[in-house]
Amino acid sequence: MDAPVIEAASLVKRYGATTAVDGVSFEVGQSEIFGLLGPNGAGKTTTILMLLGLTEASAGKVRVLGHDPWREPLTIKRRLGYLPDSVGFYDHLSGFENLTYTARLIGIPAVERKARIMQALEKVRLAEAAGKRTGAYSHGMRRRLGLAEVIMKQARVAILDEPTSGLDPQATEEFLDLIRELKSDGVTILLSSHLLDHMQRICDRVALFHRGRIALIGSVRELAGQVLGDGFEVRLEASGPPLQEHLRGVPGVSGVQALAADTYLLRANRDVRADAARAAVEAGAALRQLSVTEPSLDAIYNSYFQSGKRQEEPAHAT
Numbered sequence: 162m163d164a165p166v167i168e169a170a171s172l173v174k175r176y177g178a179t180t181a182v183d184g185v186s187f188e189v190g191q192s193e194i195f196g197l198l199g200p201n202g203a204g205k206t207t208t209i210l211m212l213l214g215l216t217e218a219s220a221g222k223v224r225v226l227g228h229d230p231w232r233e234p235l236t237i238k239r240r241l242g243y244l245p246d247s248v249g250f251y252d253h254l255s256g257f258e259n260l261t262y263t264a265r266l267i268g269i270p271a272v273e274r275k276a277r278i279m280q281a282l283e284k285v286r287l288a289e290a291a292g293k294r295t296g297a298y299s300h301g302m303r304r305r306l307g308l309a310e311v312i313m314k315q316a317r318v319a320i321l322d323e324p325t326s327g328l329d330p331q332a333t334e335e336f337l338d339l340i341r342e343l344k345s346d347g348v349t350i351l352l353s354s355h356l357l358d359h360m361q362r363i364c365d366r367v368a369l370f371h372r373g374r375i376a377l378i379g380s381v382r383e384l385a386g387q388v389l390g391d392g393f394e395v396r397l398e399a400s401g402p403p404l405q406e407h408l409r410g411v412p413g414v415s416g417v418q419a420l421a422a423d424t425y426l427l428r429a430n431r432d433v434r435a436d437a438a439r440a441a442v443e444a445g446a447a448l449r450q451l452s453v454t455e456p457s458l459d460a461i462y463n464s465y466f467q468s469g470k471r472q473e474e475p476a477h478a479t
């Protein structure tokens with residue numbers, strides 16, 4: 162495997178008696194979209210601050226593009242784009258002027274400035290509004306302008322805090338598409354959000370934070386396996402002989418329920434559609450319909466946090 166783009170190893174952050182981050186380890190690879198999840202106070206923001214080099218770790222190691230963000234802040238700043246929860250722009254300046262201001266600040270050479278700004282604005286579909294003052298931008302436009310800043314910078318790593326919060330469904334779709342485009346351009350993306358369905362749709366892997374630690378880490382499917390056991394539901398409709406026994410024999414299936422004479426609901430630990438279809442046809446049935454419901458991050462999250470054990474755990478302090 163290539164060297165990780167983001168690396169946290171046994172990372173700890175203490176604020177007096179409070180341990181905000183308590184031994185967190187994870188790696189994010191090139192072009193990966195990695196999500197931080199967890200309830201308020203779980204340690205996500207503190208972890209991000211350490212990745213950005215804005216606060217020093219009390220212990221452990223953090224590397225971004227092979228550099229220590231705390232000791233080499235300027236090297237990191239040049240190659241990392243950060244979209245905070247609420248981006249501050251100068252309202253009386255246009256989108257173009259705001260980006261020009263940042264471009265100057267980060268040292269983009271004057272000859273490249275205009276082209277890079279316009280390219281970034283086009284990418285986030287703000288080219289037409291480039292001359293309009295940002296005070297008159299909608300919330301969605303402001304978020305896109307924030308992303309244009311990351312693109313203009315030609316950042317190799319993007320850290321996005323609650324990127325889709327406050328966006329309407331259409332603006333959300335557009336924004337998720339833009340994040341996917343960043344990924345296909347080779348950018349490594351770490352994001353933090355409470356909007357689980359958005360995270361599920363965009364993240365390759367997620368880390369579930371709980372009281373300063375990573376409780377679960379992996380793809381949504383891996384997490385579903387760990388937390389829900391059998392998170393997949395396959396619905397199969399087929400006319401012909403009864404299929405219950407045949408479907409029960411499909412590897413991965415833990416339960417079969419007959420919803421009607423020719424309709425079955427299978428619980429499984431994977432997407433068993435192909436094998437279930439084969440079993441039905443081999444048993445002499447005529448397949449009419451087959452669909453799968455994948456486990457949701459929402460179900461995983463709720464199941465994890467609703468378990469009594471989690472609530473009884475004492476809060477930790479050092």
Ligand SMILES: Nc1ncnc2c1ncn2[C@@H]1O[C@H](COP(=O)(O)OP(=O)(O)OP(=O)(O)O)[C@@H](O)[C@H]1O
Pocket residue numbers: 176179180181182199200201202203204205206207208370
């Ligand atoms: N500057 C600080 N001084 C003291 N305690 C802090 C500081 N920053 C964070 N904490 C504490 O550290 C813990 C983790 O906070 P953090 O902001 O990292 O959580 P979070 O997961 O980002 O929460 P949210 O989802 O609300 O943003 C909390 O108990 C918080 O009160």
